[in-house]
Amino acid sequence: MAARRTLKIGLIPGDGIGKEVIPAGRRILEALPASLGLKFDFIDLKAGWETFQQQGVALPDETVSVLKSDCHGALFGAVSSPTTAVKGYSSPIVALRKKLDLYANVRPVKTVLTAPKPIDMVIVRENTEDLYVKEERTIQTPDGPVAEAIKRISYRASHRIATIAGEIALRRQKIRAAGAPSIHSGPLVTITHKSNVLSQTDGLFRSTARDALKDPRFASVAVEEQIVDSMVYKLFRQPEAYDVIVAPNLYGDILSDGAAALVGSLGLVPSANVGEGFAIGEPCHGSAPDIQGQGIANPIATLRSAALMLEFLNEEAAAAKIYAAVDANLEEGKLLSPDLGGTAKTEEVVQDILRRL
Amino acid sequence: MAARRTLKIGLIPGDGIGKEVIPAGRRILEALPASLGLKFDFIDLKAGWETFQQQGVALPDETVSVLKSDCHGALFGAVSSPTTAVKGYSSPIVALRKKLDLYANVRPVKTVLTAPKPIDMVIVRENTEDLYVKEERTIQTPDGPVAEAIKRISYRASHRIATIAGEIALRRQKIRAAGAPSIHSGPLVTITHKSNVLSQTDGLFRSTARDALKDPRFASVAVEEQIVDSMVYKLFRQPEAYDVIVAPNLYGDILSDGAAALVGSLGLVPSANVGEGFAIGEPCHGSAPDIQGQGIANPIATLRSAALMLEFLNEEAAAAKIYAAVDANLEEGKLLSPDLGGTAKTEEVVQDILRRL
Ligand SMILES: CC(C)[C@H](C(=O)O)[C@@H](O)C(=O)O
Ligand SMILES: CC(C)[C@H](C(=O)O)[C@@H](O)C(=O)O
Numbered sequence A, B: 001m002a003a004r005r006t007l008k009i010g011l012i013p014g015d016g017i018g019k020e021v022i023p024a025g026r027r028i029l030e031a032l033p034a035s036l037g038l039k040f041d042f043i044d045l046k047a048g049w050e051t052f053q054q055q056g057v058a059l060p061d062e063t064v065s066v067l068k069s070d071c072h073g074a075l076f077g078a079v080s081s082p083t084t085a086v087k088g089y090s091s092p093i094v095a096l097r098k099k100l101d102l103y104a105n106v107r108p109v110k111t112v113l114t115a116p117k118p119i120d121m122v123i124v125r126e127n128t129e130d131l132y133v134k135e136e137r138t139i140q141t142p143d144g145p146v147a148e149a150i151k152r153i154s155y156r157a158s159h160r161i162a163t164i165a166g167e168i169a170l171r172r173q174k175i176r177a178a179g180a181p182s183i184h185s186g187p188l189v190t191i192t193h194k195s196n197v198l199s200q201t202d203g204l205f206r207s208t209a210r211d212a213l214k215d216p217r218f219a220s221v222a223v224e225e226q227i228v229d230s231m232v233y234k235l236f237r238q239p240e241a242y243d244v245i246v247a248p249n250l251y252g253d254i255l256s257d258g259a260a261a262l263v264g265s266l267g268l269v270p271s272a273n274v275g276e277g278f279a280i281g282e283p284c285h286g287s288a289p290d291i292q293g294q295g296i297a298n299p300i301a302t303l304r305s306a307a308l309m310l311e312f313l314n315e316e317a318a319a320a321k322i323y324a325a326v327d328a329n330l331e332e333g334k335l336l337s338p339d340l341g342g343t344a345k346t347e348e349v350v351q352d353i354l355r356r357l
Helices: A018-030 A049-055 A061-070 A092-099 A155-177 A201-212 A228-237 A249-262 A300-312 A316-332 A346-355 B018-030 B049-055 B061-070 B092-099 B155-177 B201-212 B228-237 B249-262 B300-312 B316-332 B346-355
Strands: A005-014 A038-044 A073-078 A104-110 A120-126 A136-141 A144-154 A188-193 A222-227 A244-247 A272-275 A278-281 B005-014 B038-044 B073-078 B104-110 B120-126 B136-141 B144-154 B188-193 B222-227 B244-247 B272-275 B278-281
Touching: A005 A018, A005 A061, A018 A038, A018 A073, A018 A300, A018 A346, A061 A092, A073 A300, A092 A272, A104 A155, A104 A249, A104 A300, A120 A155, A120 A249, A144 A155, A144 A201, A144 B155, A144 B201, A155 A188, A155 A201, A155 A244, A155 B144, A188 A201, A188 A228, A188 A249, A201 B144, A222 A228, A228 A244, A228 A249, A228 B249, A244 A249, A249 B228, A272 A300, A278 A300, A300 A316, A300 A346, A316 A346, B005 B018, B005 B061, B018 B038, B018 B073, B018 B300, B018 B346, B061 B092, B073 B300, B092 B272, B104 B155, B104 B249, B104 B300, B120 B155, B120 B249, B144 B155, B144 B201, B155 B188, B155 B201, B155 B244, B188 B201, B188 B228, B188 B249, B222 B228, B228 B244, B228 B249, B244 B249, B272 B300, B278 B300, B300 B316, B300 B346, B316 B346
Parallel strands: A005 A038, A005 A073, A073 A278, A120 A244, A188 A222, A188 A244, B005 B038, B005 B073, B073 B278, B120 B244, B188 B222, B188 B244
Antiparallel strands: A104 A120, A104 A272, A136 A144, A144 B144, A272 A278, B104 B120, B104 B272, B136 B144, B272 B278
């Protein structure tokens, strides 16, 4: 019998319902059939608002160094933000993306195929620059304060995000070609930007993405563009038309929440923060203080995020198992959490999905 | 008989279907009943891509100076953009907003009240700063070009946009109190920002808007906030909950296209670019090269933009006439343009609405 591959996975629940859904992510990984040849070691790590209140930092150095030196991947829950700016506090997930150079934020948004109007798209969001460089300053003027922030777009980051978008389009096509039912006939990448106003920054994103996708590897991939405002409009008018959408950081953030609205609940939508040989799975929802502690958070976004992490660690067979178990739960539609109109508790949904593995 | 007030209105059709809808805007103003005490003088003005090709400038100085010195308001159609950056060309409407200090872009999005799920909101978009200051630069690095743009948010612009948002909320409430049927029980302003990432710029927008809306005049106005990504999500999940949404320039651009998707067509959605005592009505749609010249563009966005312009020139009774005529056409639903699933030509829709005035 072949030796099992051991994957070391950091677990960063964060705040609020992060603490309720990350354990579900751990359990589904542990429950994967031994025949897949995988073993998991888990390492508990800290980050978030509660950590900030205890330790004075939202992202302890230890969390970063353990992820860097000991882990293959991680699951990140969600963090709460203070309601007004607090000196020294800033979002640990944004910092983590930069510190680990997790340059792509991959957000698949799909309904089950039996939905009345099925959609199946992935938003590939650049994850390291744009306004997220957080270089800001404020000056005082006779008319009151004026604040400025830098939006930075580089050839390098634009090229690699468009390249991974092309690769994801090809991979999706391969899975379709292997017989998976699909609403798309061929791979398509839609480049989103606002170069009609931002001719240099978004112009660079647009032209670099176009160039990257001209690589002969991507010969079978159709490429088109949408201005970001029109993209949001189209997303709601004809979501079935989109396969892979690639966007700079901020537009990607906005578009992925918009796309999530189309599938009924943020509680269904996973993401992966992807770098070279490393991936952090992260549900798209927040820490949801309004429902925390009630045991009713939807675990599906986290379960799918665990699968997505596995995909980017080249464990596609294991990922496929998790996706299929989740889809079976949704298609049956009997044990659904309240965000989907059901009455099931987190624990009941998890158990239903585990037994389908 | 009282002397009639003469309003001088600039007409800037621009490109594409702009040339088909702006004449409709002129006709509805001319057709207003004399009893309203209004007369109109129209002045034809140039701007756009065709103008750029003829004169080398997209916004001739003459257009700006005539608007400034001779006009009370204007109607702007739409302009085409070149598909790749062209030296010297930049969007004339963005320039016009800045040159005439049209600091608020007001975009009402509503369905008829008889719709299955009626919505009735106004997006109040800051119109002079944010990334639209278009201060960009590109530097060459060993890793290729890196481009930067400035996002500028000032106390002054944030304060005045929040103030006009509050005023609009009060005005809408007054109209409701006068007996207009409505889905809202009281005035609400929702402040949109991304201060969890941009603590200085969007933080300034947020805190300034909060302050402005604490003015005792706005005591009856409820105020809440939404992070922009979550705002897009909510916009699609519970659009009926929103009354007035105030946002920095770029988020306002994106949100208003998103809101337009909710009412079925951009062809229905008007806007007004509003400054001190001056307003330019502008349909939210673009120049639509795909349908230009076919006589099938929906004129309603322009007719409503003409009404909105009148509102901000303090001619509310005249505006109300136009809104009512448009709503009657939509409620009957017999003469609709193709974007609404009908087969009527622009001319037929215009005639149907004119006879209802
Ligand atoms: C919490 C926030 C900093 C974050 C972001 O803007 O990236 C969130 O919205 C997300 O999409 O992961
Ligand atoms: C054409 C473009 C420059 C413009 C904008 O971004 O403001 C348009 O999208 C709008 O909303 O009026």
